[in-house]
Structure formats: C-alpha cells, structure tokens
Amino acid sequence: QVQLVESGGGVVQPGRSLRLSCAASGLTLTNYAMHWVRQAPGSGLEWVAVISYDGRIKSYADSVKGRFTISRDNSKNTLFLQMDSLRPDDTAVFHCAGSPDSAWHNFEYWGQGILVTVSS
Amino acid sequence: QSALTQPASVSGSPGQSITISCTGTSSDVGGGHNFVSWYQQHPGKAPKLIIYDVNIRPSGVSSRFSGSKSGNTASLTISGLQAEDEADYHCSSYTDSGGTYVFGGGTKVSVL
Numbered sequence: 330q331v332q333l334v335e336s337g338g339g340v341v342q343p344g345r346s347l348r349l350s351c352a353a354s355g356l357t358l359t360n361y362a363m364h365w366v367r368q369a370p371g372s373g374l375e376w377v378a379v380i381s382y383d384g385r386i387k388s389y390a391d392s393v394k395g396r397f398t399i400s401r402d403n404s405k406n407t408l409f410l411q412m413d414s415l416r417p418d419d420t421a422v423f424h425c426a427g428s429p430d431s432a433w434h435n436f437e438y439w440g441q442g443i444l445v446t447v448s449s
Numbered sequence: 450q451s452a453l454t455q456p457a458s459v460s461g462s463p464g465q466s467i468t469i470s471c472t473g474t475s476s477d478v479g480g481g482h483n484f485v486s487w488y489q490q491h492p493g494k495a496p497k498l499i500i501y502d503v504n505i506r507p508s509g510v511s512s513r514f515s516g517s518k519s520g521n522t523a524s525l526t527i528s529g530l531q532a533e534d535e536a537d538y539h540c541s542s543y544t545d546s547g548g549t550y551v552f553g554g555g556t557k558v559s560v561l
Contacts, residue, residue: 364550366552372554372555373452373455373539373552373553373554373555374488374496374539374541374552374555375452375552376541376549376550376551376552379548379550386548388547388548388549389549390549424495424496426496432501432502433543433548434484434486434501434541434542434543434550435486435498435501435502436486436488436496436498436541437498437507439495439496439497440495441494441495442495
C-alpha cells in the first residue's frame with residue numbers, strides 16, 4: 330500500500346522559514362517525479378513545484394519562485410520543500426504528490442497534506 | 450499561470466448525469482497535448498486521480514466518470530449520479546510555460 334506522509338508544518342511568522350518533508354512507503358521514489366501542491370483555506374488546488382526522479386530538473390510556480398526550493402533524497406525515500414520568506418498568502422495545506430516518470434502531468438499518488446499557517 | 454476556470458458548484462439528483470467544465474487557454478488546456486487530468490476530493494481527504502490524458506480512467510475508477518476536451522475547455526461527466534459522488538472535483542493541465550502545471554478552482558458537486 331502506497332503512503333505519502335507530510336510533516337514539518339505549523340505556525341510561522343511572516344518572513345521566516347519552514348522545511349516540509351514527505352516520506353514515502355510502498356513506493357520507490359526513484360520511479361517517480363514528485364510535486365508539491367497546496368490548497369489555501371476554502372480555495373482550489375495550486376501547483377507549487379516539481380522535481381524529476383533524479384533531482385536534476387526542477388520547476389516552480391511563479392508565486393513561489395525564488396523563495397521555495399524543492400529537493401529529494403532517494404536513499405531515504407523522502408521529498409522536501411524548503412520555504413523561505415514566507416508570506417501570509419502562503420497559508421495552506423501542502424500536499425506532496427507522485428507522478429510516473431513517463432507522465433509528470435498525472436498526479437497519481439497524494440499525501441493527506443500538512444497545514445502551514447503564516448501569521449504574526 | 451492563471452487558474453483554470455471551473456463552476457463553483459454543480460448539483461444533480463441521483464441517477465442523473467452532470468458535466469463539469471474546465472476552461473483554460475491555448476497555453477494549457479488548448480495546447481498541443483492531451484495532458485488534462487481530473488481529481489476527486491472528499492472533505493478532509495487527499496485528492497484522487499479519476500481521469501488522465503483527457504479521457505482515460507485509471508484502474509478501479511468507475512466507468513460512470515468520463516472526460517473530453519474541445520478547444521480550450523475540458524469536461525468531466527458523471528453519469529448515474531450517486532450519493533458517494535458528492536465531493537470536490539479539480540481539473541489540471543500541463544502548461545507551455547516552462548514545464549509548469551495549473552489547476553482549476555475546484556467544483557463542489559452536490560447530490561440532491
């Protein structure tokens with residue numbers, strides 16, 4: 330059974346940093362591109378970033394470019410999202426999602442999500 | 450990277466069919482690809498992939514769900530509406546903008 334479990338969320342002040350993790354089980358991450366997708370309260374899903382199976386290719390949404398960094402450690406089957414210069418409009422539930430390496434556009438596996446609240 | 454446009458809500462009676470639209474631009478939904486997907490999300494749960502590549506159902510997804518695309522608009526049809534279909538539905542598309550992706554605002558489906 331595939332499980333993606335996010336951790337590292339919480340309440341943080343504007344301008345501060347936070348690092349999210351996504352631990353995978355039942356799934357070999359080296360076969361998957363991995364995404365972060367967020368959902369602000371009462372809103373739809375927003376794609377945040379993607380990283381290739383080997384970590385060499387990364388892409389970001391304009392809203393987070395230059396502030397967020399996606400990375401992965403395949404030896405630990407774990408995905409990360411370093412979030413710097415956080416703003417109140419970054420408040421959201423952050424999901425990690427896995428896509429087959431042949432189809433990055435298919436978000437096949439999802440984690441339950443972790444809440445990040447940016448507030449003073 | 451503007452969000453795709455979906456109706457905020459759609460409702461129907463049990464057994465009826467409903468269709469949810471997802472409108473983008475020639476840079477995403479209407480681009481030279483079929484990389485449009487649909488996700489079902491029940492309250493407090495993770496999204497679930499129900500349609501990919503415009504009209505393909507993953508294994509285990511009910512045949513009552515079907516997808517299509519015309520120009521810049523993709524559509525999800527739910528036939529034989531059931532109470533368990535009450536959920537939020539999100540569309541997504543690959544975009545031509547530097548290998549990025551975009552979601553719709555989500556549609557709440559209510560079964561009357």
